[in-house]
Amino acid sequence: MKKLINSPENLVVEAMEGMEAAHGDLIKAHYNPNFIVRADAPAKGKVAILSGGGSGHEPLHGGFVGAGMLDGACPGAVFTSPTPDQMYEAGKAIHGGKGVLLIIKNYTGDVMNFELAADLLKADGIEVESVVIDDDVAVKDSTWTAGRRGVGATVLAEKICGGAAAAGLSLKEVADICRKVNAEGRSMGVALTSCTVPHVGKPTFDLPEDEIEMGIGIHGEPGRTRMKLQPADKITEMLMDPIITDIPYKSGDEVLLFVNGMGGTPLLELYVIYRKAAAIAKAHGLKVSRNLVGSYITSLEMAGTSITMLKLDDTLRKFWDAPVKTPALRWGV
């Protein structure tokens, strides 16, 4: 295993220290329990937004803390949900009097830990709403299973809810917008290589030199099918098809198209994917009015990409466009 780290044990805290050193104007870090909050937390008189999850998906979530997006983020160990005490302390630190929205990616561990944290916050008299993001069309959904994973739509939900909270909407309203993003957003990913979890020291799965995993999550968990490497255009089709048909998106819809890198994929390749994804969207009569291209929800150094599509309306577009000032996403200020 080759990584620019000192030790797997200290990795998360050292990265937090680095973030704090680099972005002290935007964020503050708290250790033991570990969490990151915006520099001016608690921002009074607005809904506070808290997310979190295992580390290894950077810039998600810590890189999205700041004005116009998250108020706080709790990093767990690599690929491991953070614990309720982190979320509880972070929730208290960011609460500005209008309640706390928890944005939770749909993984059993995350859901259970956030549930416990929500109970603790509520016991302190803090109003809490929880929204679970489950946008990954690669996973067959059913009420009898853990359901779909939360992936790319999380980034969009954090940005859009951040805009809504900054605009002064109520907890219930911001939570409803979050649910809407989840309802109208779909994602699917592919891996070209595995990633290596630092404390494991070897790749999570073995992928022969000429094979790819379709329907990969963001934890190096195997996907649904393995196949021979295909040209980028073909891969893009295989990602876009299940997304477009799932809701289904229909001709005339206005959408946001997000092409995400998994951590080890050069931007050059992401643009090749974006080119084809936008063409497919267009061929379906969709109007791509907003987009995002880059590595925003990653899986350590995994090579691969995921595509997320979100149906936009005036409200979602407005809060997507709203100013944001975080380490990883910034515009309008």
Next chain:
Amino acid sequence: MKKLINSPENLVVEAMEGMEAAHGDLIKAHYNPNFIVRADAPAKGKVAILSGGGSGHEPLHGGFVGAGMLDGACPGAVFTSPTPDQMYEAGKAIHGGKGVLLIIKNYTGDVMNFELAADLLKADGIEVESVVIDDDVAVKDSTWTAGRRGVGATVLAEKICGGAAAAGLSLKEVADICRKVNAEGRSMGVALTSCTVPHVGKPTFDLPEDEIEMGIGIHGEPGRTRMKLQPADKITEMLMDPIITDIPYKSGDEVLLFVNGMGGTPLLELYVIYRKAAAIAKAHGLKVSRNLVGSYITSLEMAGTSITMLKLDDTLRKFWDAPVKTPALRWGV
């Protein structure tokens, strides 16, 4: 070779098409010869800034085209200098009446091709200044050799000169600021893995599982020494030492610290490096007042990092802080 591409031949043009599809509000692409210019080119009444180089270093340079940074960028084939006709046509397309500054990374090919382009532009009566960036302390300098490579300081020069040009400075003044950035900036890089040039199909060099290359450039060219993998803190020391002692930076200096990813390195690791680099700078009495952390000048999917330090004064700081609106760097607007 596993890449999200259709073919090595079409890669650069398809990525340009993807960029144009994603960022049509900021940039325009021109094909055959290939170049990218800001959407409102030519921006009248200001110095135009043109850069370019081989592809594979994205977001450099195309991702830095836009208001407050580059007016134009010419992508060559992967790791191959673009050709004079590209630069000539791009230069004409962006010239707004106050001359063109060429920012050139110091590689024999780039320098020779830009020299030819400068002659062509001058023959058209366009005022041209050329600045060659050579900030890589890993390369021993001498007037008898090709000199040092241009690496990380290029990003800083493009941003700062972009700010200066937007402020209405003359060609001579902007060029002098560019020379100052080059004089006060130093970089050094390390690779954990090689990269694979698409048309070659196999890694440029072989690096055993437990070895790293110190003093790597941005083209998969071998570095100066190979050694066993070290902890991140030790690697950071080995990068910072030659940088700090080269100018030398001295106690009390105000600096910008830029920790760059080579394309395959997760942000998590870059923050671990930043943490130590900032601590080393502080221990030397330097005041890190500005920073940049991310993958901005890359080497395809190479795992590794480079550190760039730039001594700041009021002028450089002001133009660094100036608003910028490009696909890859954006603030203040």
Next chain:
Amino acid sequence: MKELSSSAIVSWLQLLARIYEEKKDYLTGLDAAIGDADHGANMARGFAAVAAKAPQFEGKDIGFIFKTSAMTLLSTVGGASGPLYGSFFLQAAGKSNGKTSLTAADLGACLEAGVAALTARGKAVFGDKTMMDVWLPVLDAYKASAADGDLVAALTKASEVAKTAAAATIPLVAKKGRASYLGERSAGHLDPGAESSSLLIEALLTIARQ
């Protein structure tokens, strides 16, 4: 008839810390196959933190020990197993408050409350390929065999059942937890949480036998 003293419980927790440290790579390997390669690290980290609390357990009742362990697991394990094992110990604490030793019946009450907590938290049923596939038959076996009050005999039976039950997760298709994302591809692999649960029972038997 044998009872489990406070100090036996502490020994059990310390033994678990050693076992999960030793089996860290093994459990993580199981999780790599159908999950995200952290179960071993999660368990080792959590129980190391519990064992580090041993000095505070001195002279305390089992309810306190379980509650402290529960809070420690909740705040150090993370993932799915943190809230699950945490809730297990939290509810077991409710049945052992003030007690400085557990009879076979007391332990049965703890197990019953703990398993109920697992069901409430995880909402998995038997056959979903989770730790419940171990805990549900273990509880039944323990209760059936502890009726005559022999704690060691009941744990012996429970431990046997645990091993069989863990192995029985191999052919199953996961319905809950991270492995469920794999669908059919989850079949053919041992569930990591089932295995860590089986190790937990086995360790308790080891301590009870001492």
Next chain:
Amino acid sequence: MKELSSSAIVSWLQLLARIYEEKKDYLTGLDAAIGDADHGANMARGFAAVAAKAPQFEGKDIGFIFKTSAMTLLSTVGGASGPLYGSFFLQAAGKSNGKTSLTAADLGACLEAGVAALTARGKAVFGDKTMMDVWLPVLDAYKASAADGDLVAALTKASEVAKTAAAATIPLVAKKGRASYLGERSAGHLDPGAESSSLLIEALLTIARQ
């Protein structure tokens, strides 16, 4: 005495396109060792573009053919070799304007102007481990042996010298071009541009012999 006709020159350029395509991986491999792994691709791309212009060369003088080739190389090769080979042909064109065939002396004048252009553009001297290490001795050898007007004999000598000179770059430490960044580590490797230059001379000899 033999002369090189316009159509022989076109055949030479077409042969070069085939040779650089065939040797693409070989030249790129040389460049991977001490450069950036693109020399083969650069040369193949450039000369394929030149060969694609062949229809336009029909009935044209050698000056036109060289100038068109020069402009094509300049706009398709990129890297260091693009401006170098481009300048070479551009200056060679200046010595062959209006000519539809080249005597040994004419070719000598072309080579001389081309090599001067390489020096002016690249500023490398003999021993810097670049293509100059081939071109400088090749020019000397050609001039010495072409004095009696035998083009084939002179090219035979030049081609021999080119091969030896290219091989002689192996032990050198590079002073110019990308390989110079390697310092001492550049020693022990054949310079890719020296090799592509040697192939260019050898191909000219092949054509001259036909």
